[in-house]
Amino acid sequence: MRTAFRAASPALLATVSAVALLSAAPSFAQEAPDEAATVDEIVVTGTRVPNRSRLDTLAPVDVVSAQSLQNRGTTEFATALAQSVPSLTFPRPSANDGSDSIRPATLRGLSPDQTLVLVNGTRRHASALVNTNGVVGRGSAAVDLNAIPTAALDRVEVLRDGASAQYGSDAIAGVVNLRLKEASSGGGASLTYGQYLTKVKTARGERDEEDGATTTASAWQGFALGDDGFLTLSAEYLNRESTNRSDYDPRAAANGAVTARFGDPDVEQWTVFANAGKGLGNGWEAYGWAGYQDRDSSGAAFPRLRDNVNNVAVLYPNGFLPKVAVNSKDASLAGGLRGVIAGWDADVSLVYGRNALDFRTEDSLNSTYGAASLTSFDSGSLIYDQLVLGADFSRQFEAGLAGGPLNLAWGLEQRWENYQIEAGQAESYNRGSLNFSPVTPTVALSGGAQGFPGFQPSNAVDVDRDNFAAYADIELPITDKLTLAGAVRFEDYSDFGDTQTGKLSGRYDFTPNFALRGSISTGFRAPSLQQSYFTSTSSVIQDGAVVETGTFPSVSPVGTALGGRPLKPETSTNYSLGAVVRLGAFDLTVDAYKIEIEDQIVLSELIRDPALLTPLGVQAARFFLNGVSTTTEGVDVVGRYRLPTETVGDFDFTVAANFNDVSLDTDLAPGLFGRQRILTIEEGTPDVKVSAGADWRLQKWGATLRATYYGDVLQPGSVAANDYRTGEKTVIDLEGRYQLTDRVGLAVGADNLFDEYPDATPASLNSNGVLGYPYNSPFGFNGRFVYARVNLTW
Template sequence: MTSRFPRRPALLAAASGAALMIAGAASAQTAPDAPAPDEITSVDDIVVTGTRAPARSRLDTLAPVDVVTAETLQNRGTTEFAAALAQTVPSLTFQRPAANDGTDSIRPATLRGLSPDQTLVLLNGTRRHASALVNVNGTVGRGSAAVDLNAIPSTALDRVEVLRDGASAQYGSDAIAGVINLRLKEAREGGGASVTYGQYFTDVETARGKRDEEDGRAVTASAWQGFGLGSDGFLTLSAEYSDRDPTNRSDFDPRPAANGAVTARFGDPKVEQWTVFANAGKPLSADWEAYGWAGYQERDSTSAAFPRLSDNPNNVPAIYPNGFLPKIAINSQDVSTAGGLRGTLAGWDADFSLVYGRNALDFRTEDSLNATYGAASPTSFDSGGLTYDQLVFGADFTRQFEVGLDGGPLNFAWGLEARKENYQIDAGQPESWNRGPLGSNTALAGGAQGFVGFQPSNAVDEDRDAVALYADVEIPLTEKLTVEGALRVEDYSDFGDAQTGKLAARYDFTPSFALRGSVSTGFRAPSLQQSFFTSTSSVVQNGGFVETGTFPATSEVASVLGARPLKPETSTNYTLGAVIRLGAFDLTVDAYRIEIEDQIVLSELINRSFSPQVAGLLDPLGVQAARFFLNGVATETQGIDVVGRYRLRTDTAGDWDFTVAANVNDVSVTRAPTSSSVLNPVPTLFARQRILTIEEGTPDTKVSASADWSQGRWGATARATYYASVLQPGSVPANDYSTGDKTTIDLEGRFQLTDRVGLAIGVENVFDEYPDFVPANLNNNGVLGFPYYSPFGFNGRYGYARVSVRW
């Protein structure tokens, strides 16, 4: 199936053509006018992601790397790390799902429009653990189990490096779209603290009316401090506390029992969280250093399910005479620890690390009931939990060899990684999932309304092992030409082995102009969450609730319906780009094409009404529909990333930093899964709505332009971000709706009260821009005021103030 957006088959050619056109101007620079190295790079530009060669700047790499400093992340109104990063990196999108159970609290981010779990996240260069949550509702990233970026506070970070290139051969599974490497602060002294307060003040216009809202009050307090460990070591401590009230952008409820009121709560969840991090390093001798870090976050998040009005058949008037709004509460506990040694071993730079990560989610269903218990039903339920953890051992070796090349020494790296993973599902209390004394009444739904608890039959405790070997060589053949080759072999205990490779090259025509490109293969192993997640839940389908069983692909039910054991996704990546440096101006243009095979997705609901055979299969299990994970989606993604920066220093008008960054991206589904079911007729496994979500669920164009100014004690930032329209598809074309093309404007002003104390005041989304509202005919209960596929959310104007102290 092809995309509804115009295809861009000539994107790679267009990018290379543009680069060659600019080459003439760049090449015309005479040698004396070429920028000196200290003019075109800085300490902040040195990167370690995507290359194992030392002292390589972001403009010297063989693949595109964005470098985002902690200061850039903190000069924002939002204190959510993922949201701030998405405002800075145009190829990254961070949507804000609502009324989608756990996905409201553990929100996934997408790079280049691909699945959230197709981007590898590293912490200090080591693999970060994924969340225990698998996204099973109708959101972008449905079926994925991704890393929770918001588990890392911005105050703990020194910088973030985003590698926009396939890197499975260098880093392993998941690095299909690219790599996000989070680098922690390393400080022996100094420190700082800040308090940010903000809230939304907005005019909400939905399909059925207008209203003013002042909600989403948020307070975030953070601090960090550096300590010396002896005369040459460091310990950096960071802490952050955040308390955010919920927002509500639902429409007015048109049903008679609602009396025209807003009955739902569609928006950001209520969140209270605290996070601590420690990062340390200490030389042990002239050649060896010990290092390590540890972090812990606890997050309590509460979102709302669909309202049950007073006349709802599953309401118990004796408990809720006016109906009720169920709440889904999640307690997330996230742990990460690491220890390592780095030094020189037999002439090699060696690095040995052991990293452990764990994410545990405990679910509660509040302000609810189990209708099959009648008036005796509890109103609060322990609904069970999910846990994922991983232990990773890494050994990396790097050495430079003088082989007489004009460009310098050859850089050779090799190493191994061993990983152990575990995934668990724990059952909730019986009242959260079973049918009580009134259970013989089939008109009543069993389990807690809003979020049915995990049953004992859902409980799992599964693990697997993986071992990988890699080699990576960068060869500077001449002063102008550098080539790289990487090879990686991985073996998994559950599905076997995978091999990936990468070739990259860069040619510097002049100090001002270079071309770079790469070809690589990649893979993503099926996660344990995708392989073993199972639950029974109430899924909204065509405005009604369907009791749905999610079954492992290897289960008997799923096998009969057409499932097969999961296998890895595979990809082929092509990139071609240019780097231009003219004094204080730099520009990168990078085109890419990503072909993915056997992408893992969540199937459609297969209802018992499909056929008597399906009914006979599902009825004994007490569910009306079934779904499961499967391979079979093939996609082609092509696009262009453009990042330009100009720095202007003046004596009278202050210092200016201008940045324009754009991503143009087109995703096409070229093949959808076909069923191997023995049933007749064969059920549809992947339908129109899922295909269009992949193709058009993220913006095909995103452009961000910003200007930072400082003079003396004053400073300011202005930013405009354009988002192309996103489609939120329905099961049929008549049920589609879109966000519309939108541009948001953000402004911040700063004043340094003293050398240590600063004040900032700002407004995000100054002109109160919203996505187009959901049409009234597609919102018969008033819950969905706006498309939750919106790439910039749907909360409106946000004002904030920040006080910061440094010492």
């Protein structure tokens, strides 16, 4: 366990002090700031009361505008959001199969699937991928945030509070609500090009790299649908080349070269979104949205040198580097009606979402086929989809309360889910006629495609479930200073039964400038179909016989033999207490929290028990199980100061910090859930993250300066001697902008201006040179990214 509230490092103090000095700058003669700087953002996440502002909520909500997400070099939505919200972390794992392409984000250091993602207030579907390797978020199946282009967004609201009683499963850490643009006119486009210009300093040497060239083109257009409707269309195309931050390979056959590829995968993707609303008369409105993304990415597995036992010299005389390619097709479609029924504001919606992942293993071989092996394989597919029917009702009642009318809301939801695994082509998983190496007959060859064996027919599944939910939510303004709120929710799942959650919140405004707020709630997260049914196996030779090793469902014969049981929901208790300060152009929120989670679902270690497994034709197995409890404690601090001046422009200063501590308790046997997994949960995300920024605008000129401090993160080994760390790091981003005309703007900048890296992986722990840096690094390990952007508006 670590201590999040230890003495701040010099880098942290420098970051905060810089913003404090900026905020305390002389008060230039002030003019009325523009509307965007003075209007407190209206939020809809975490409250069902209309016209509630960000600073008036009973729980902390961050609001990130689309413009803020775009004023930076990265065009990845999840990366930009993590740079804007300190409690959100988006690591960039590599050499981890599908996790290279579908990367999970974490809120407050919790599992990626413990944060609920909404689009326009409705549940977003998860990815079909289960993160099964040693990454942060191992064992989770989370929403792919990068399936939403920033061009389609108006803003993002991040509720940093438990909200299962309001929204259902997954909202243990909080809620991310993506609000789409609603424009009936106007439009815009942007073209961004950038690449990494960096000096890579790994443990065995230095080299200059110019890679990761990225081109992003996006556009949006609003159309009027009569006098009371809109249609907003948006599209984005992205092409990114791979990066490589591997160390030099010390093995004799490598001749001291860089043989691996450790970094971002190649990506080519295009995305389209549409959002629409149309009045129907009599106070009714029809609305809906649709989106589709096609992403093709290719990450690298570990290299096979020419003397590798599984290499076939006829095919690869110099060895080979297998690629794991993933094609993700992500689709969503929603429609609904809003209006008034018997005095109740009603909203009925139907939302469908689907994610299909097709795997290919390329630049590879199946060594058991020898020289006759294919070099490219269809390795199978993962598919997840869900359909959600929801009905929400709310109404305000004059109850004689001094603070105003009470707000009562209730609703019903029915959800259907399906999960499938489809087998790859036979050569991707089969064993050919060769069982042992022709060169070393005592050494068994690995079956299936090297780098990523295909899913076998025995892995194929097609399962579904449904659940029903009902909730009630009330907010009571007792006086003009005191507001209380409560929510209860009932859910019934077809596979594990029912659960109930509740929440109580309160806020007291001592003065217009100062308020206290707090809440206590219970929460839950249902085991996903992916966790319940994912299976992936490969064939190996044991004592001359073919046996399987891999991941099995907990209720399969293999899982049951090892002690597996049907998965049950994770449960949580959340506590929060915070303060809100408003002093003119300055506002500050400080919110402390404690999250206790029981029965957390984790993926076990690979277990080898010949007595139990050999009769089942299995050599080694792992499975999902409940059995981990965590306690997360922390504090979020968010401050903002807006300073308009007559002579030197308008300034917007922000500082936001997250101090977070995760501790884990488990009575599972060490062989069932090991040291690396425990420490990744406790120390795999930063205990301190501070972001300080300044936006400046003067006539046609503008600039953004941002500094982000990341606390030390652990990359744990199986024993303490194999641990290594990222170190405490501060990353500086800078962008300058110039408006050529009313319609054309230019921007140039650098993310990670001073080319900061995490501490390199020690040479003694990197025998093949693959892992140049810790892949748990919360800001990645690519170095300086320079870019230019052209913006058009009309």
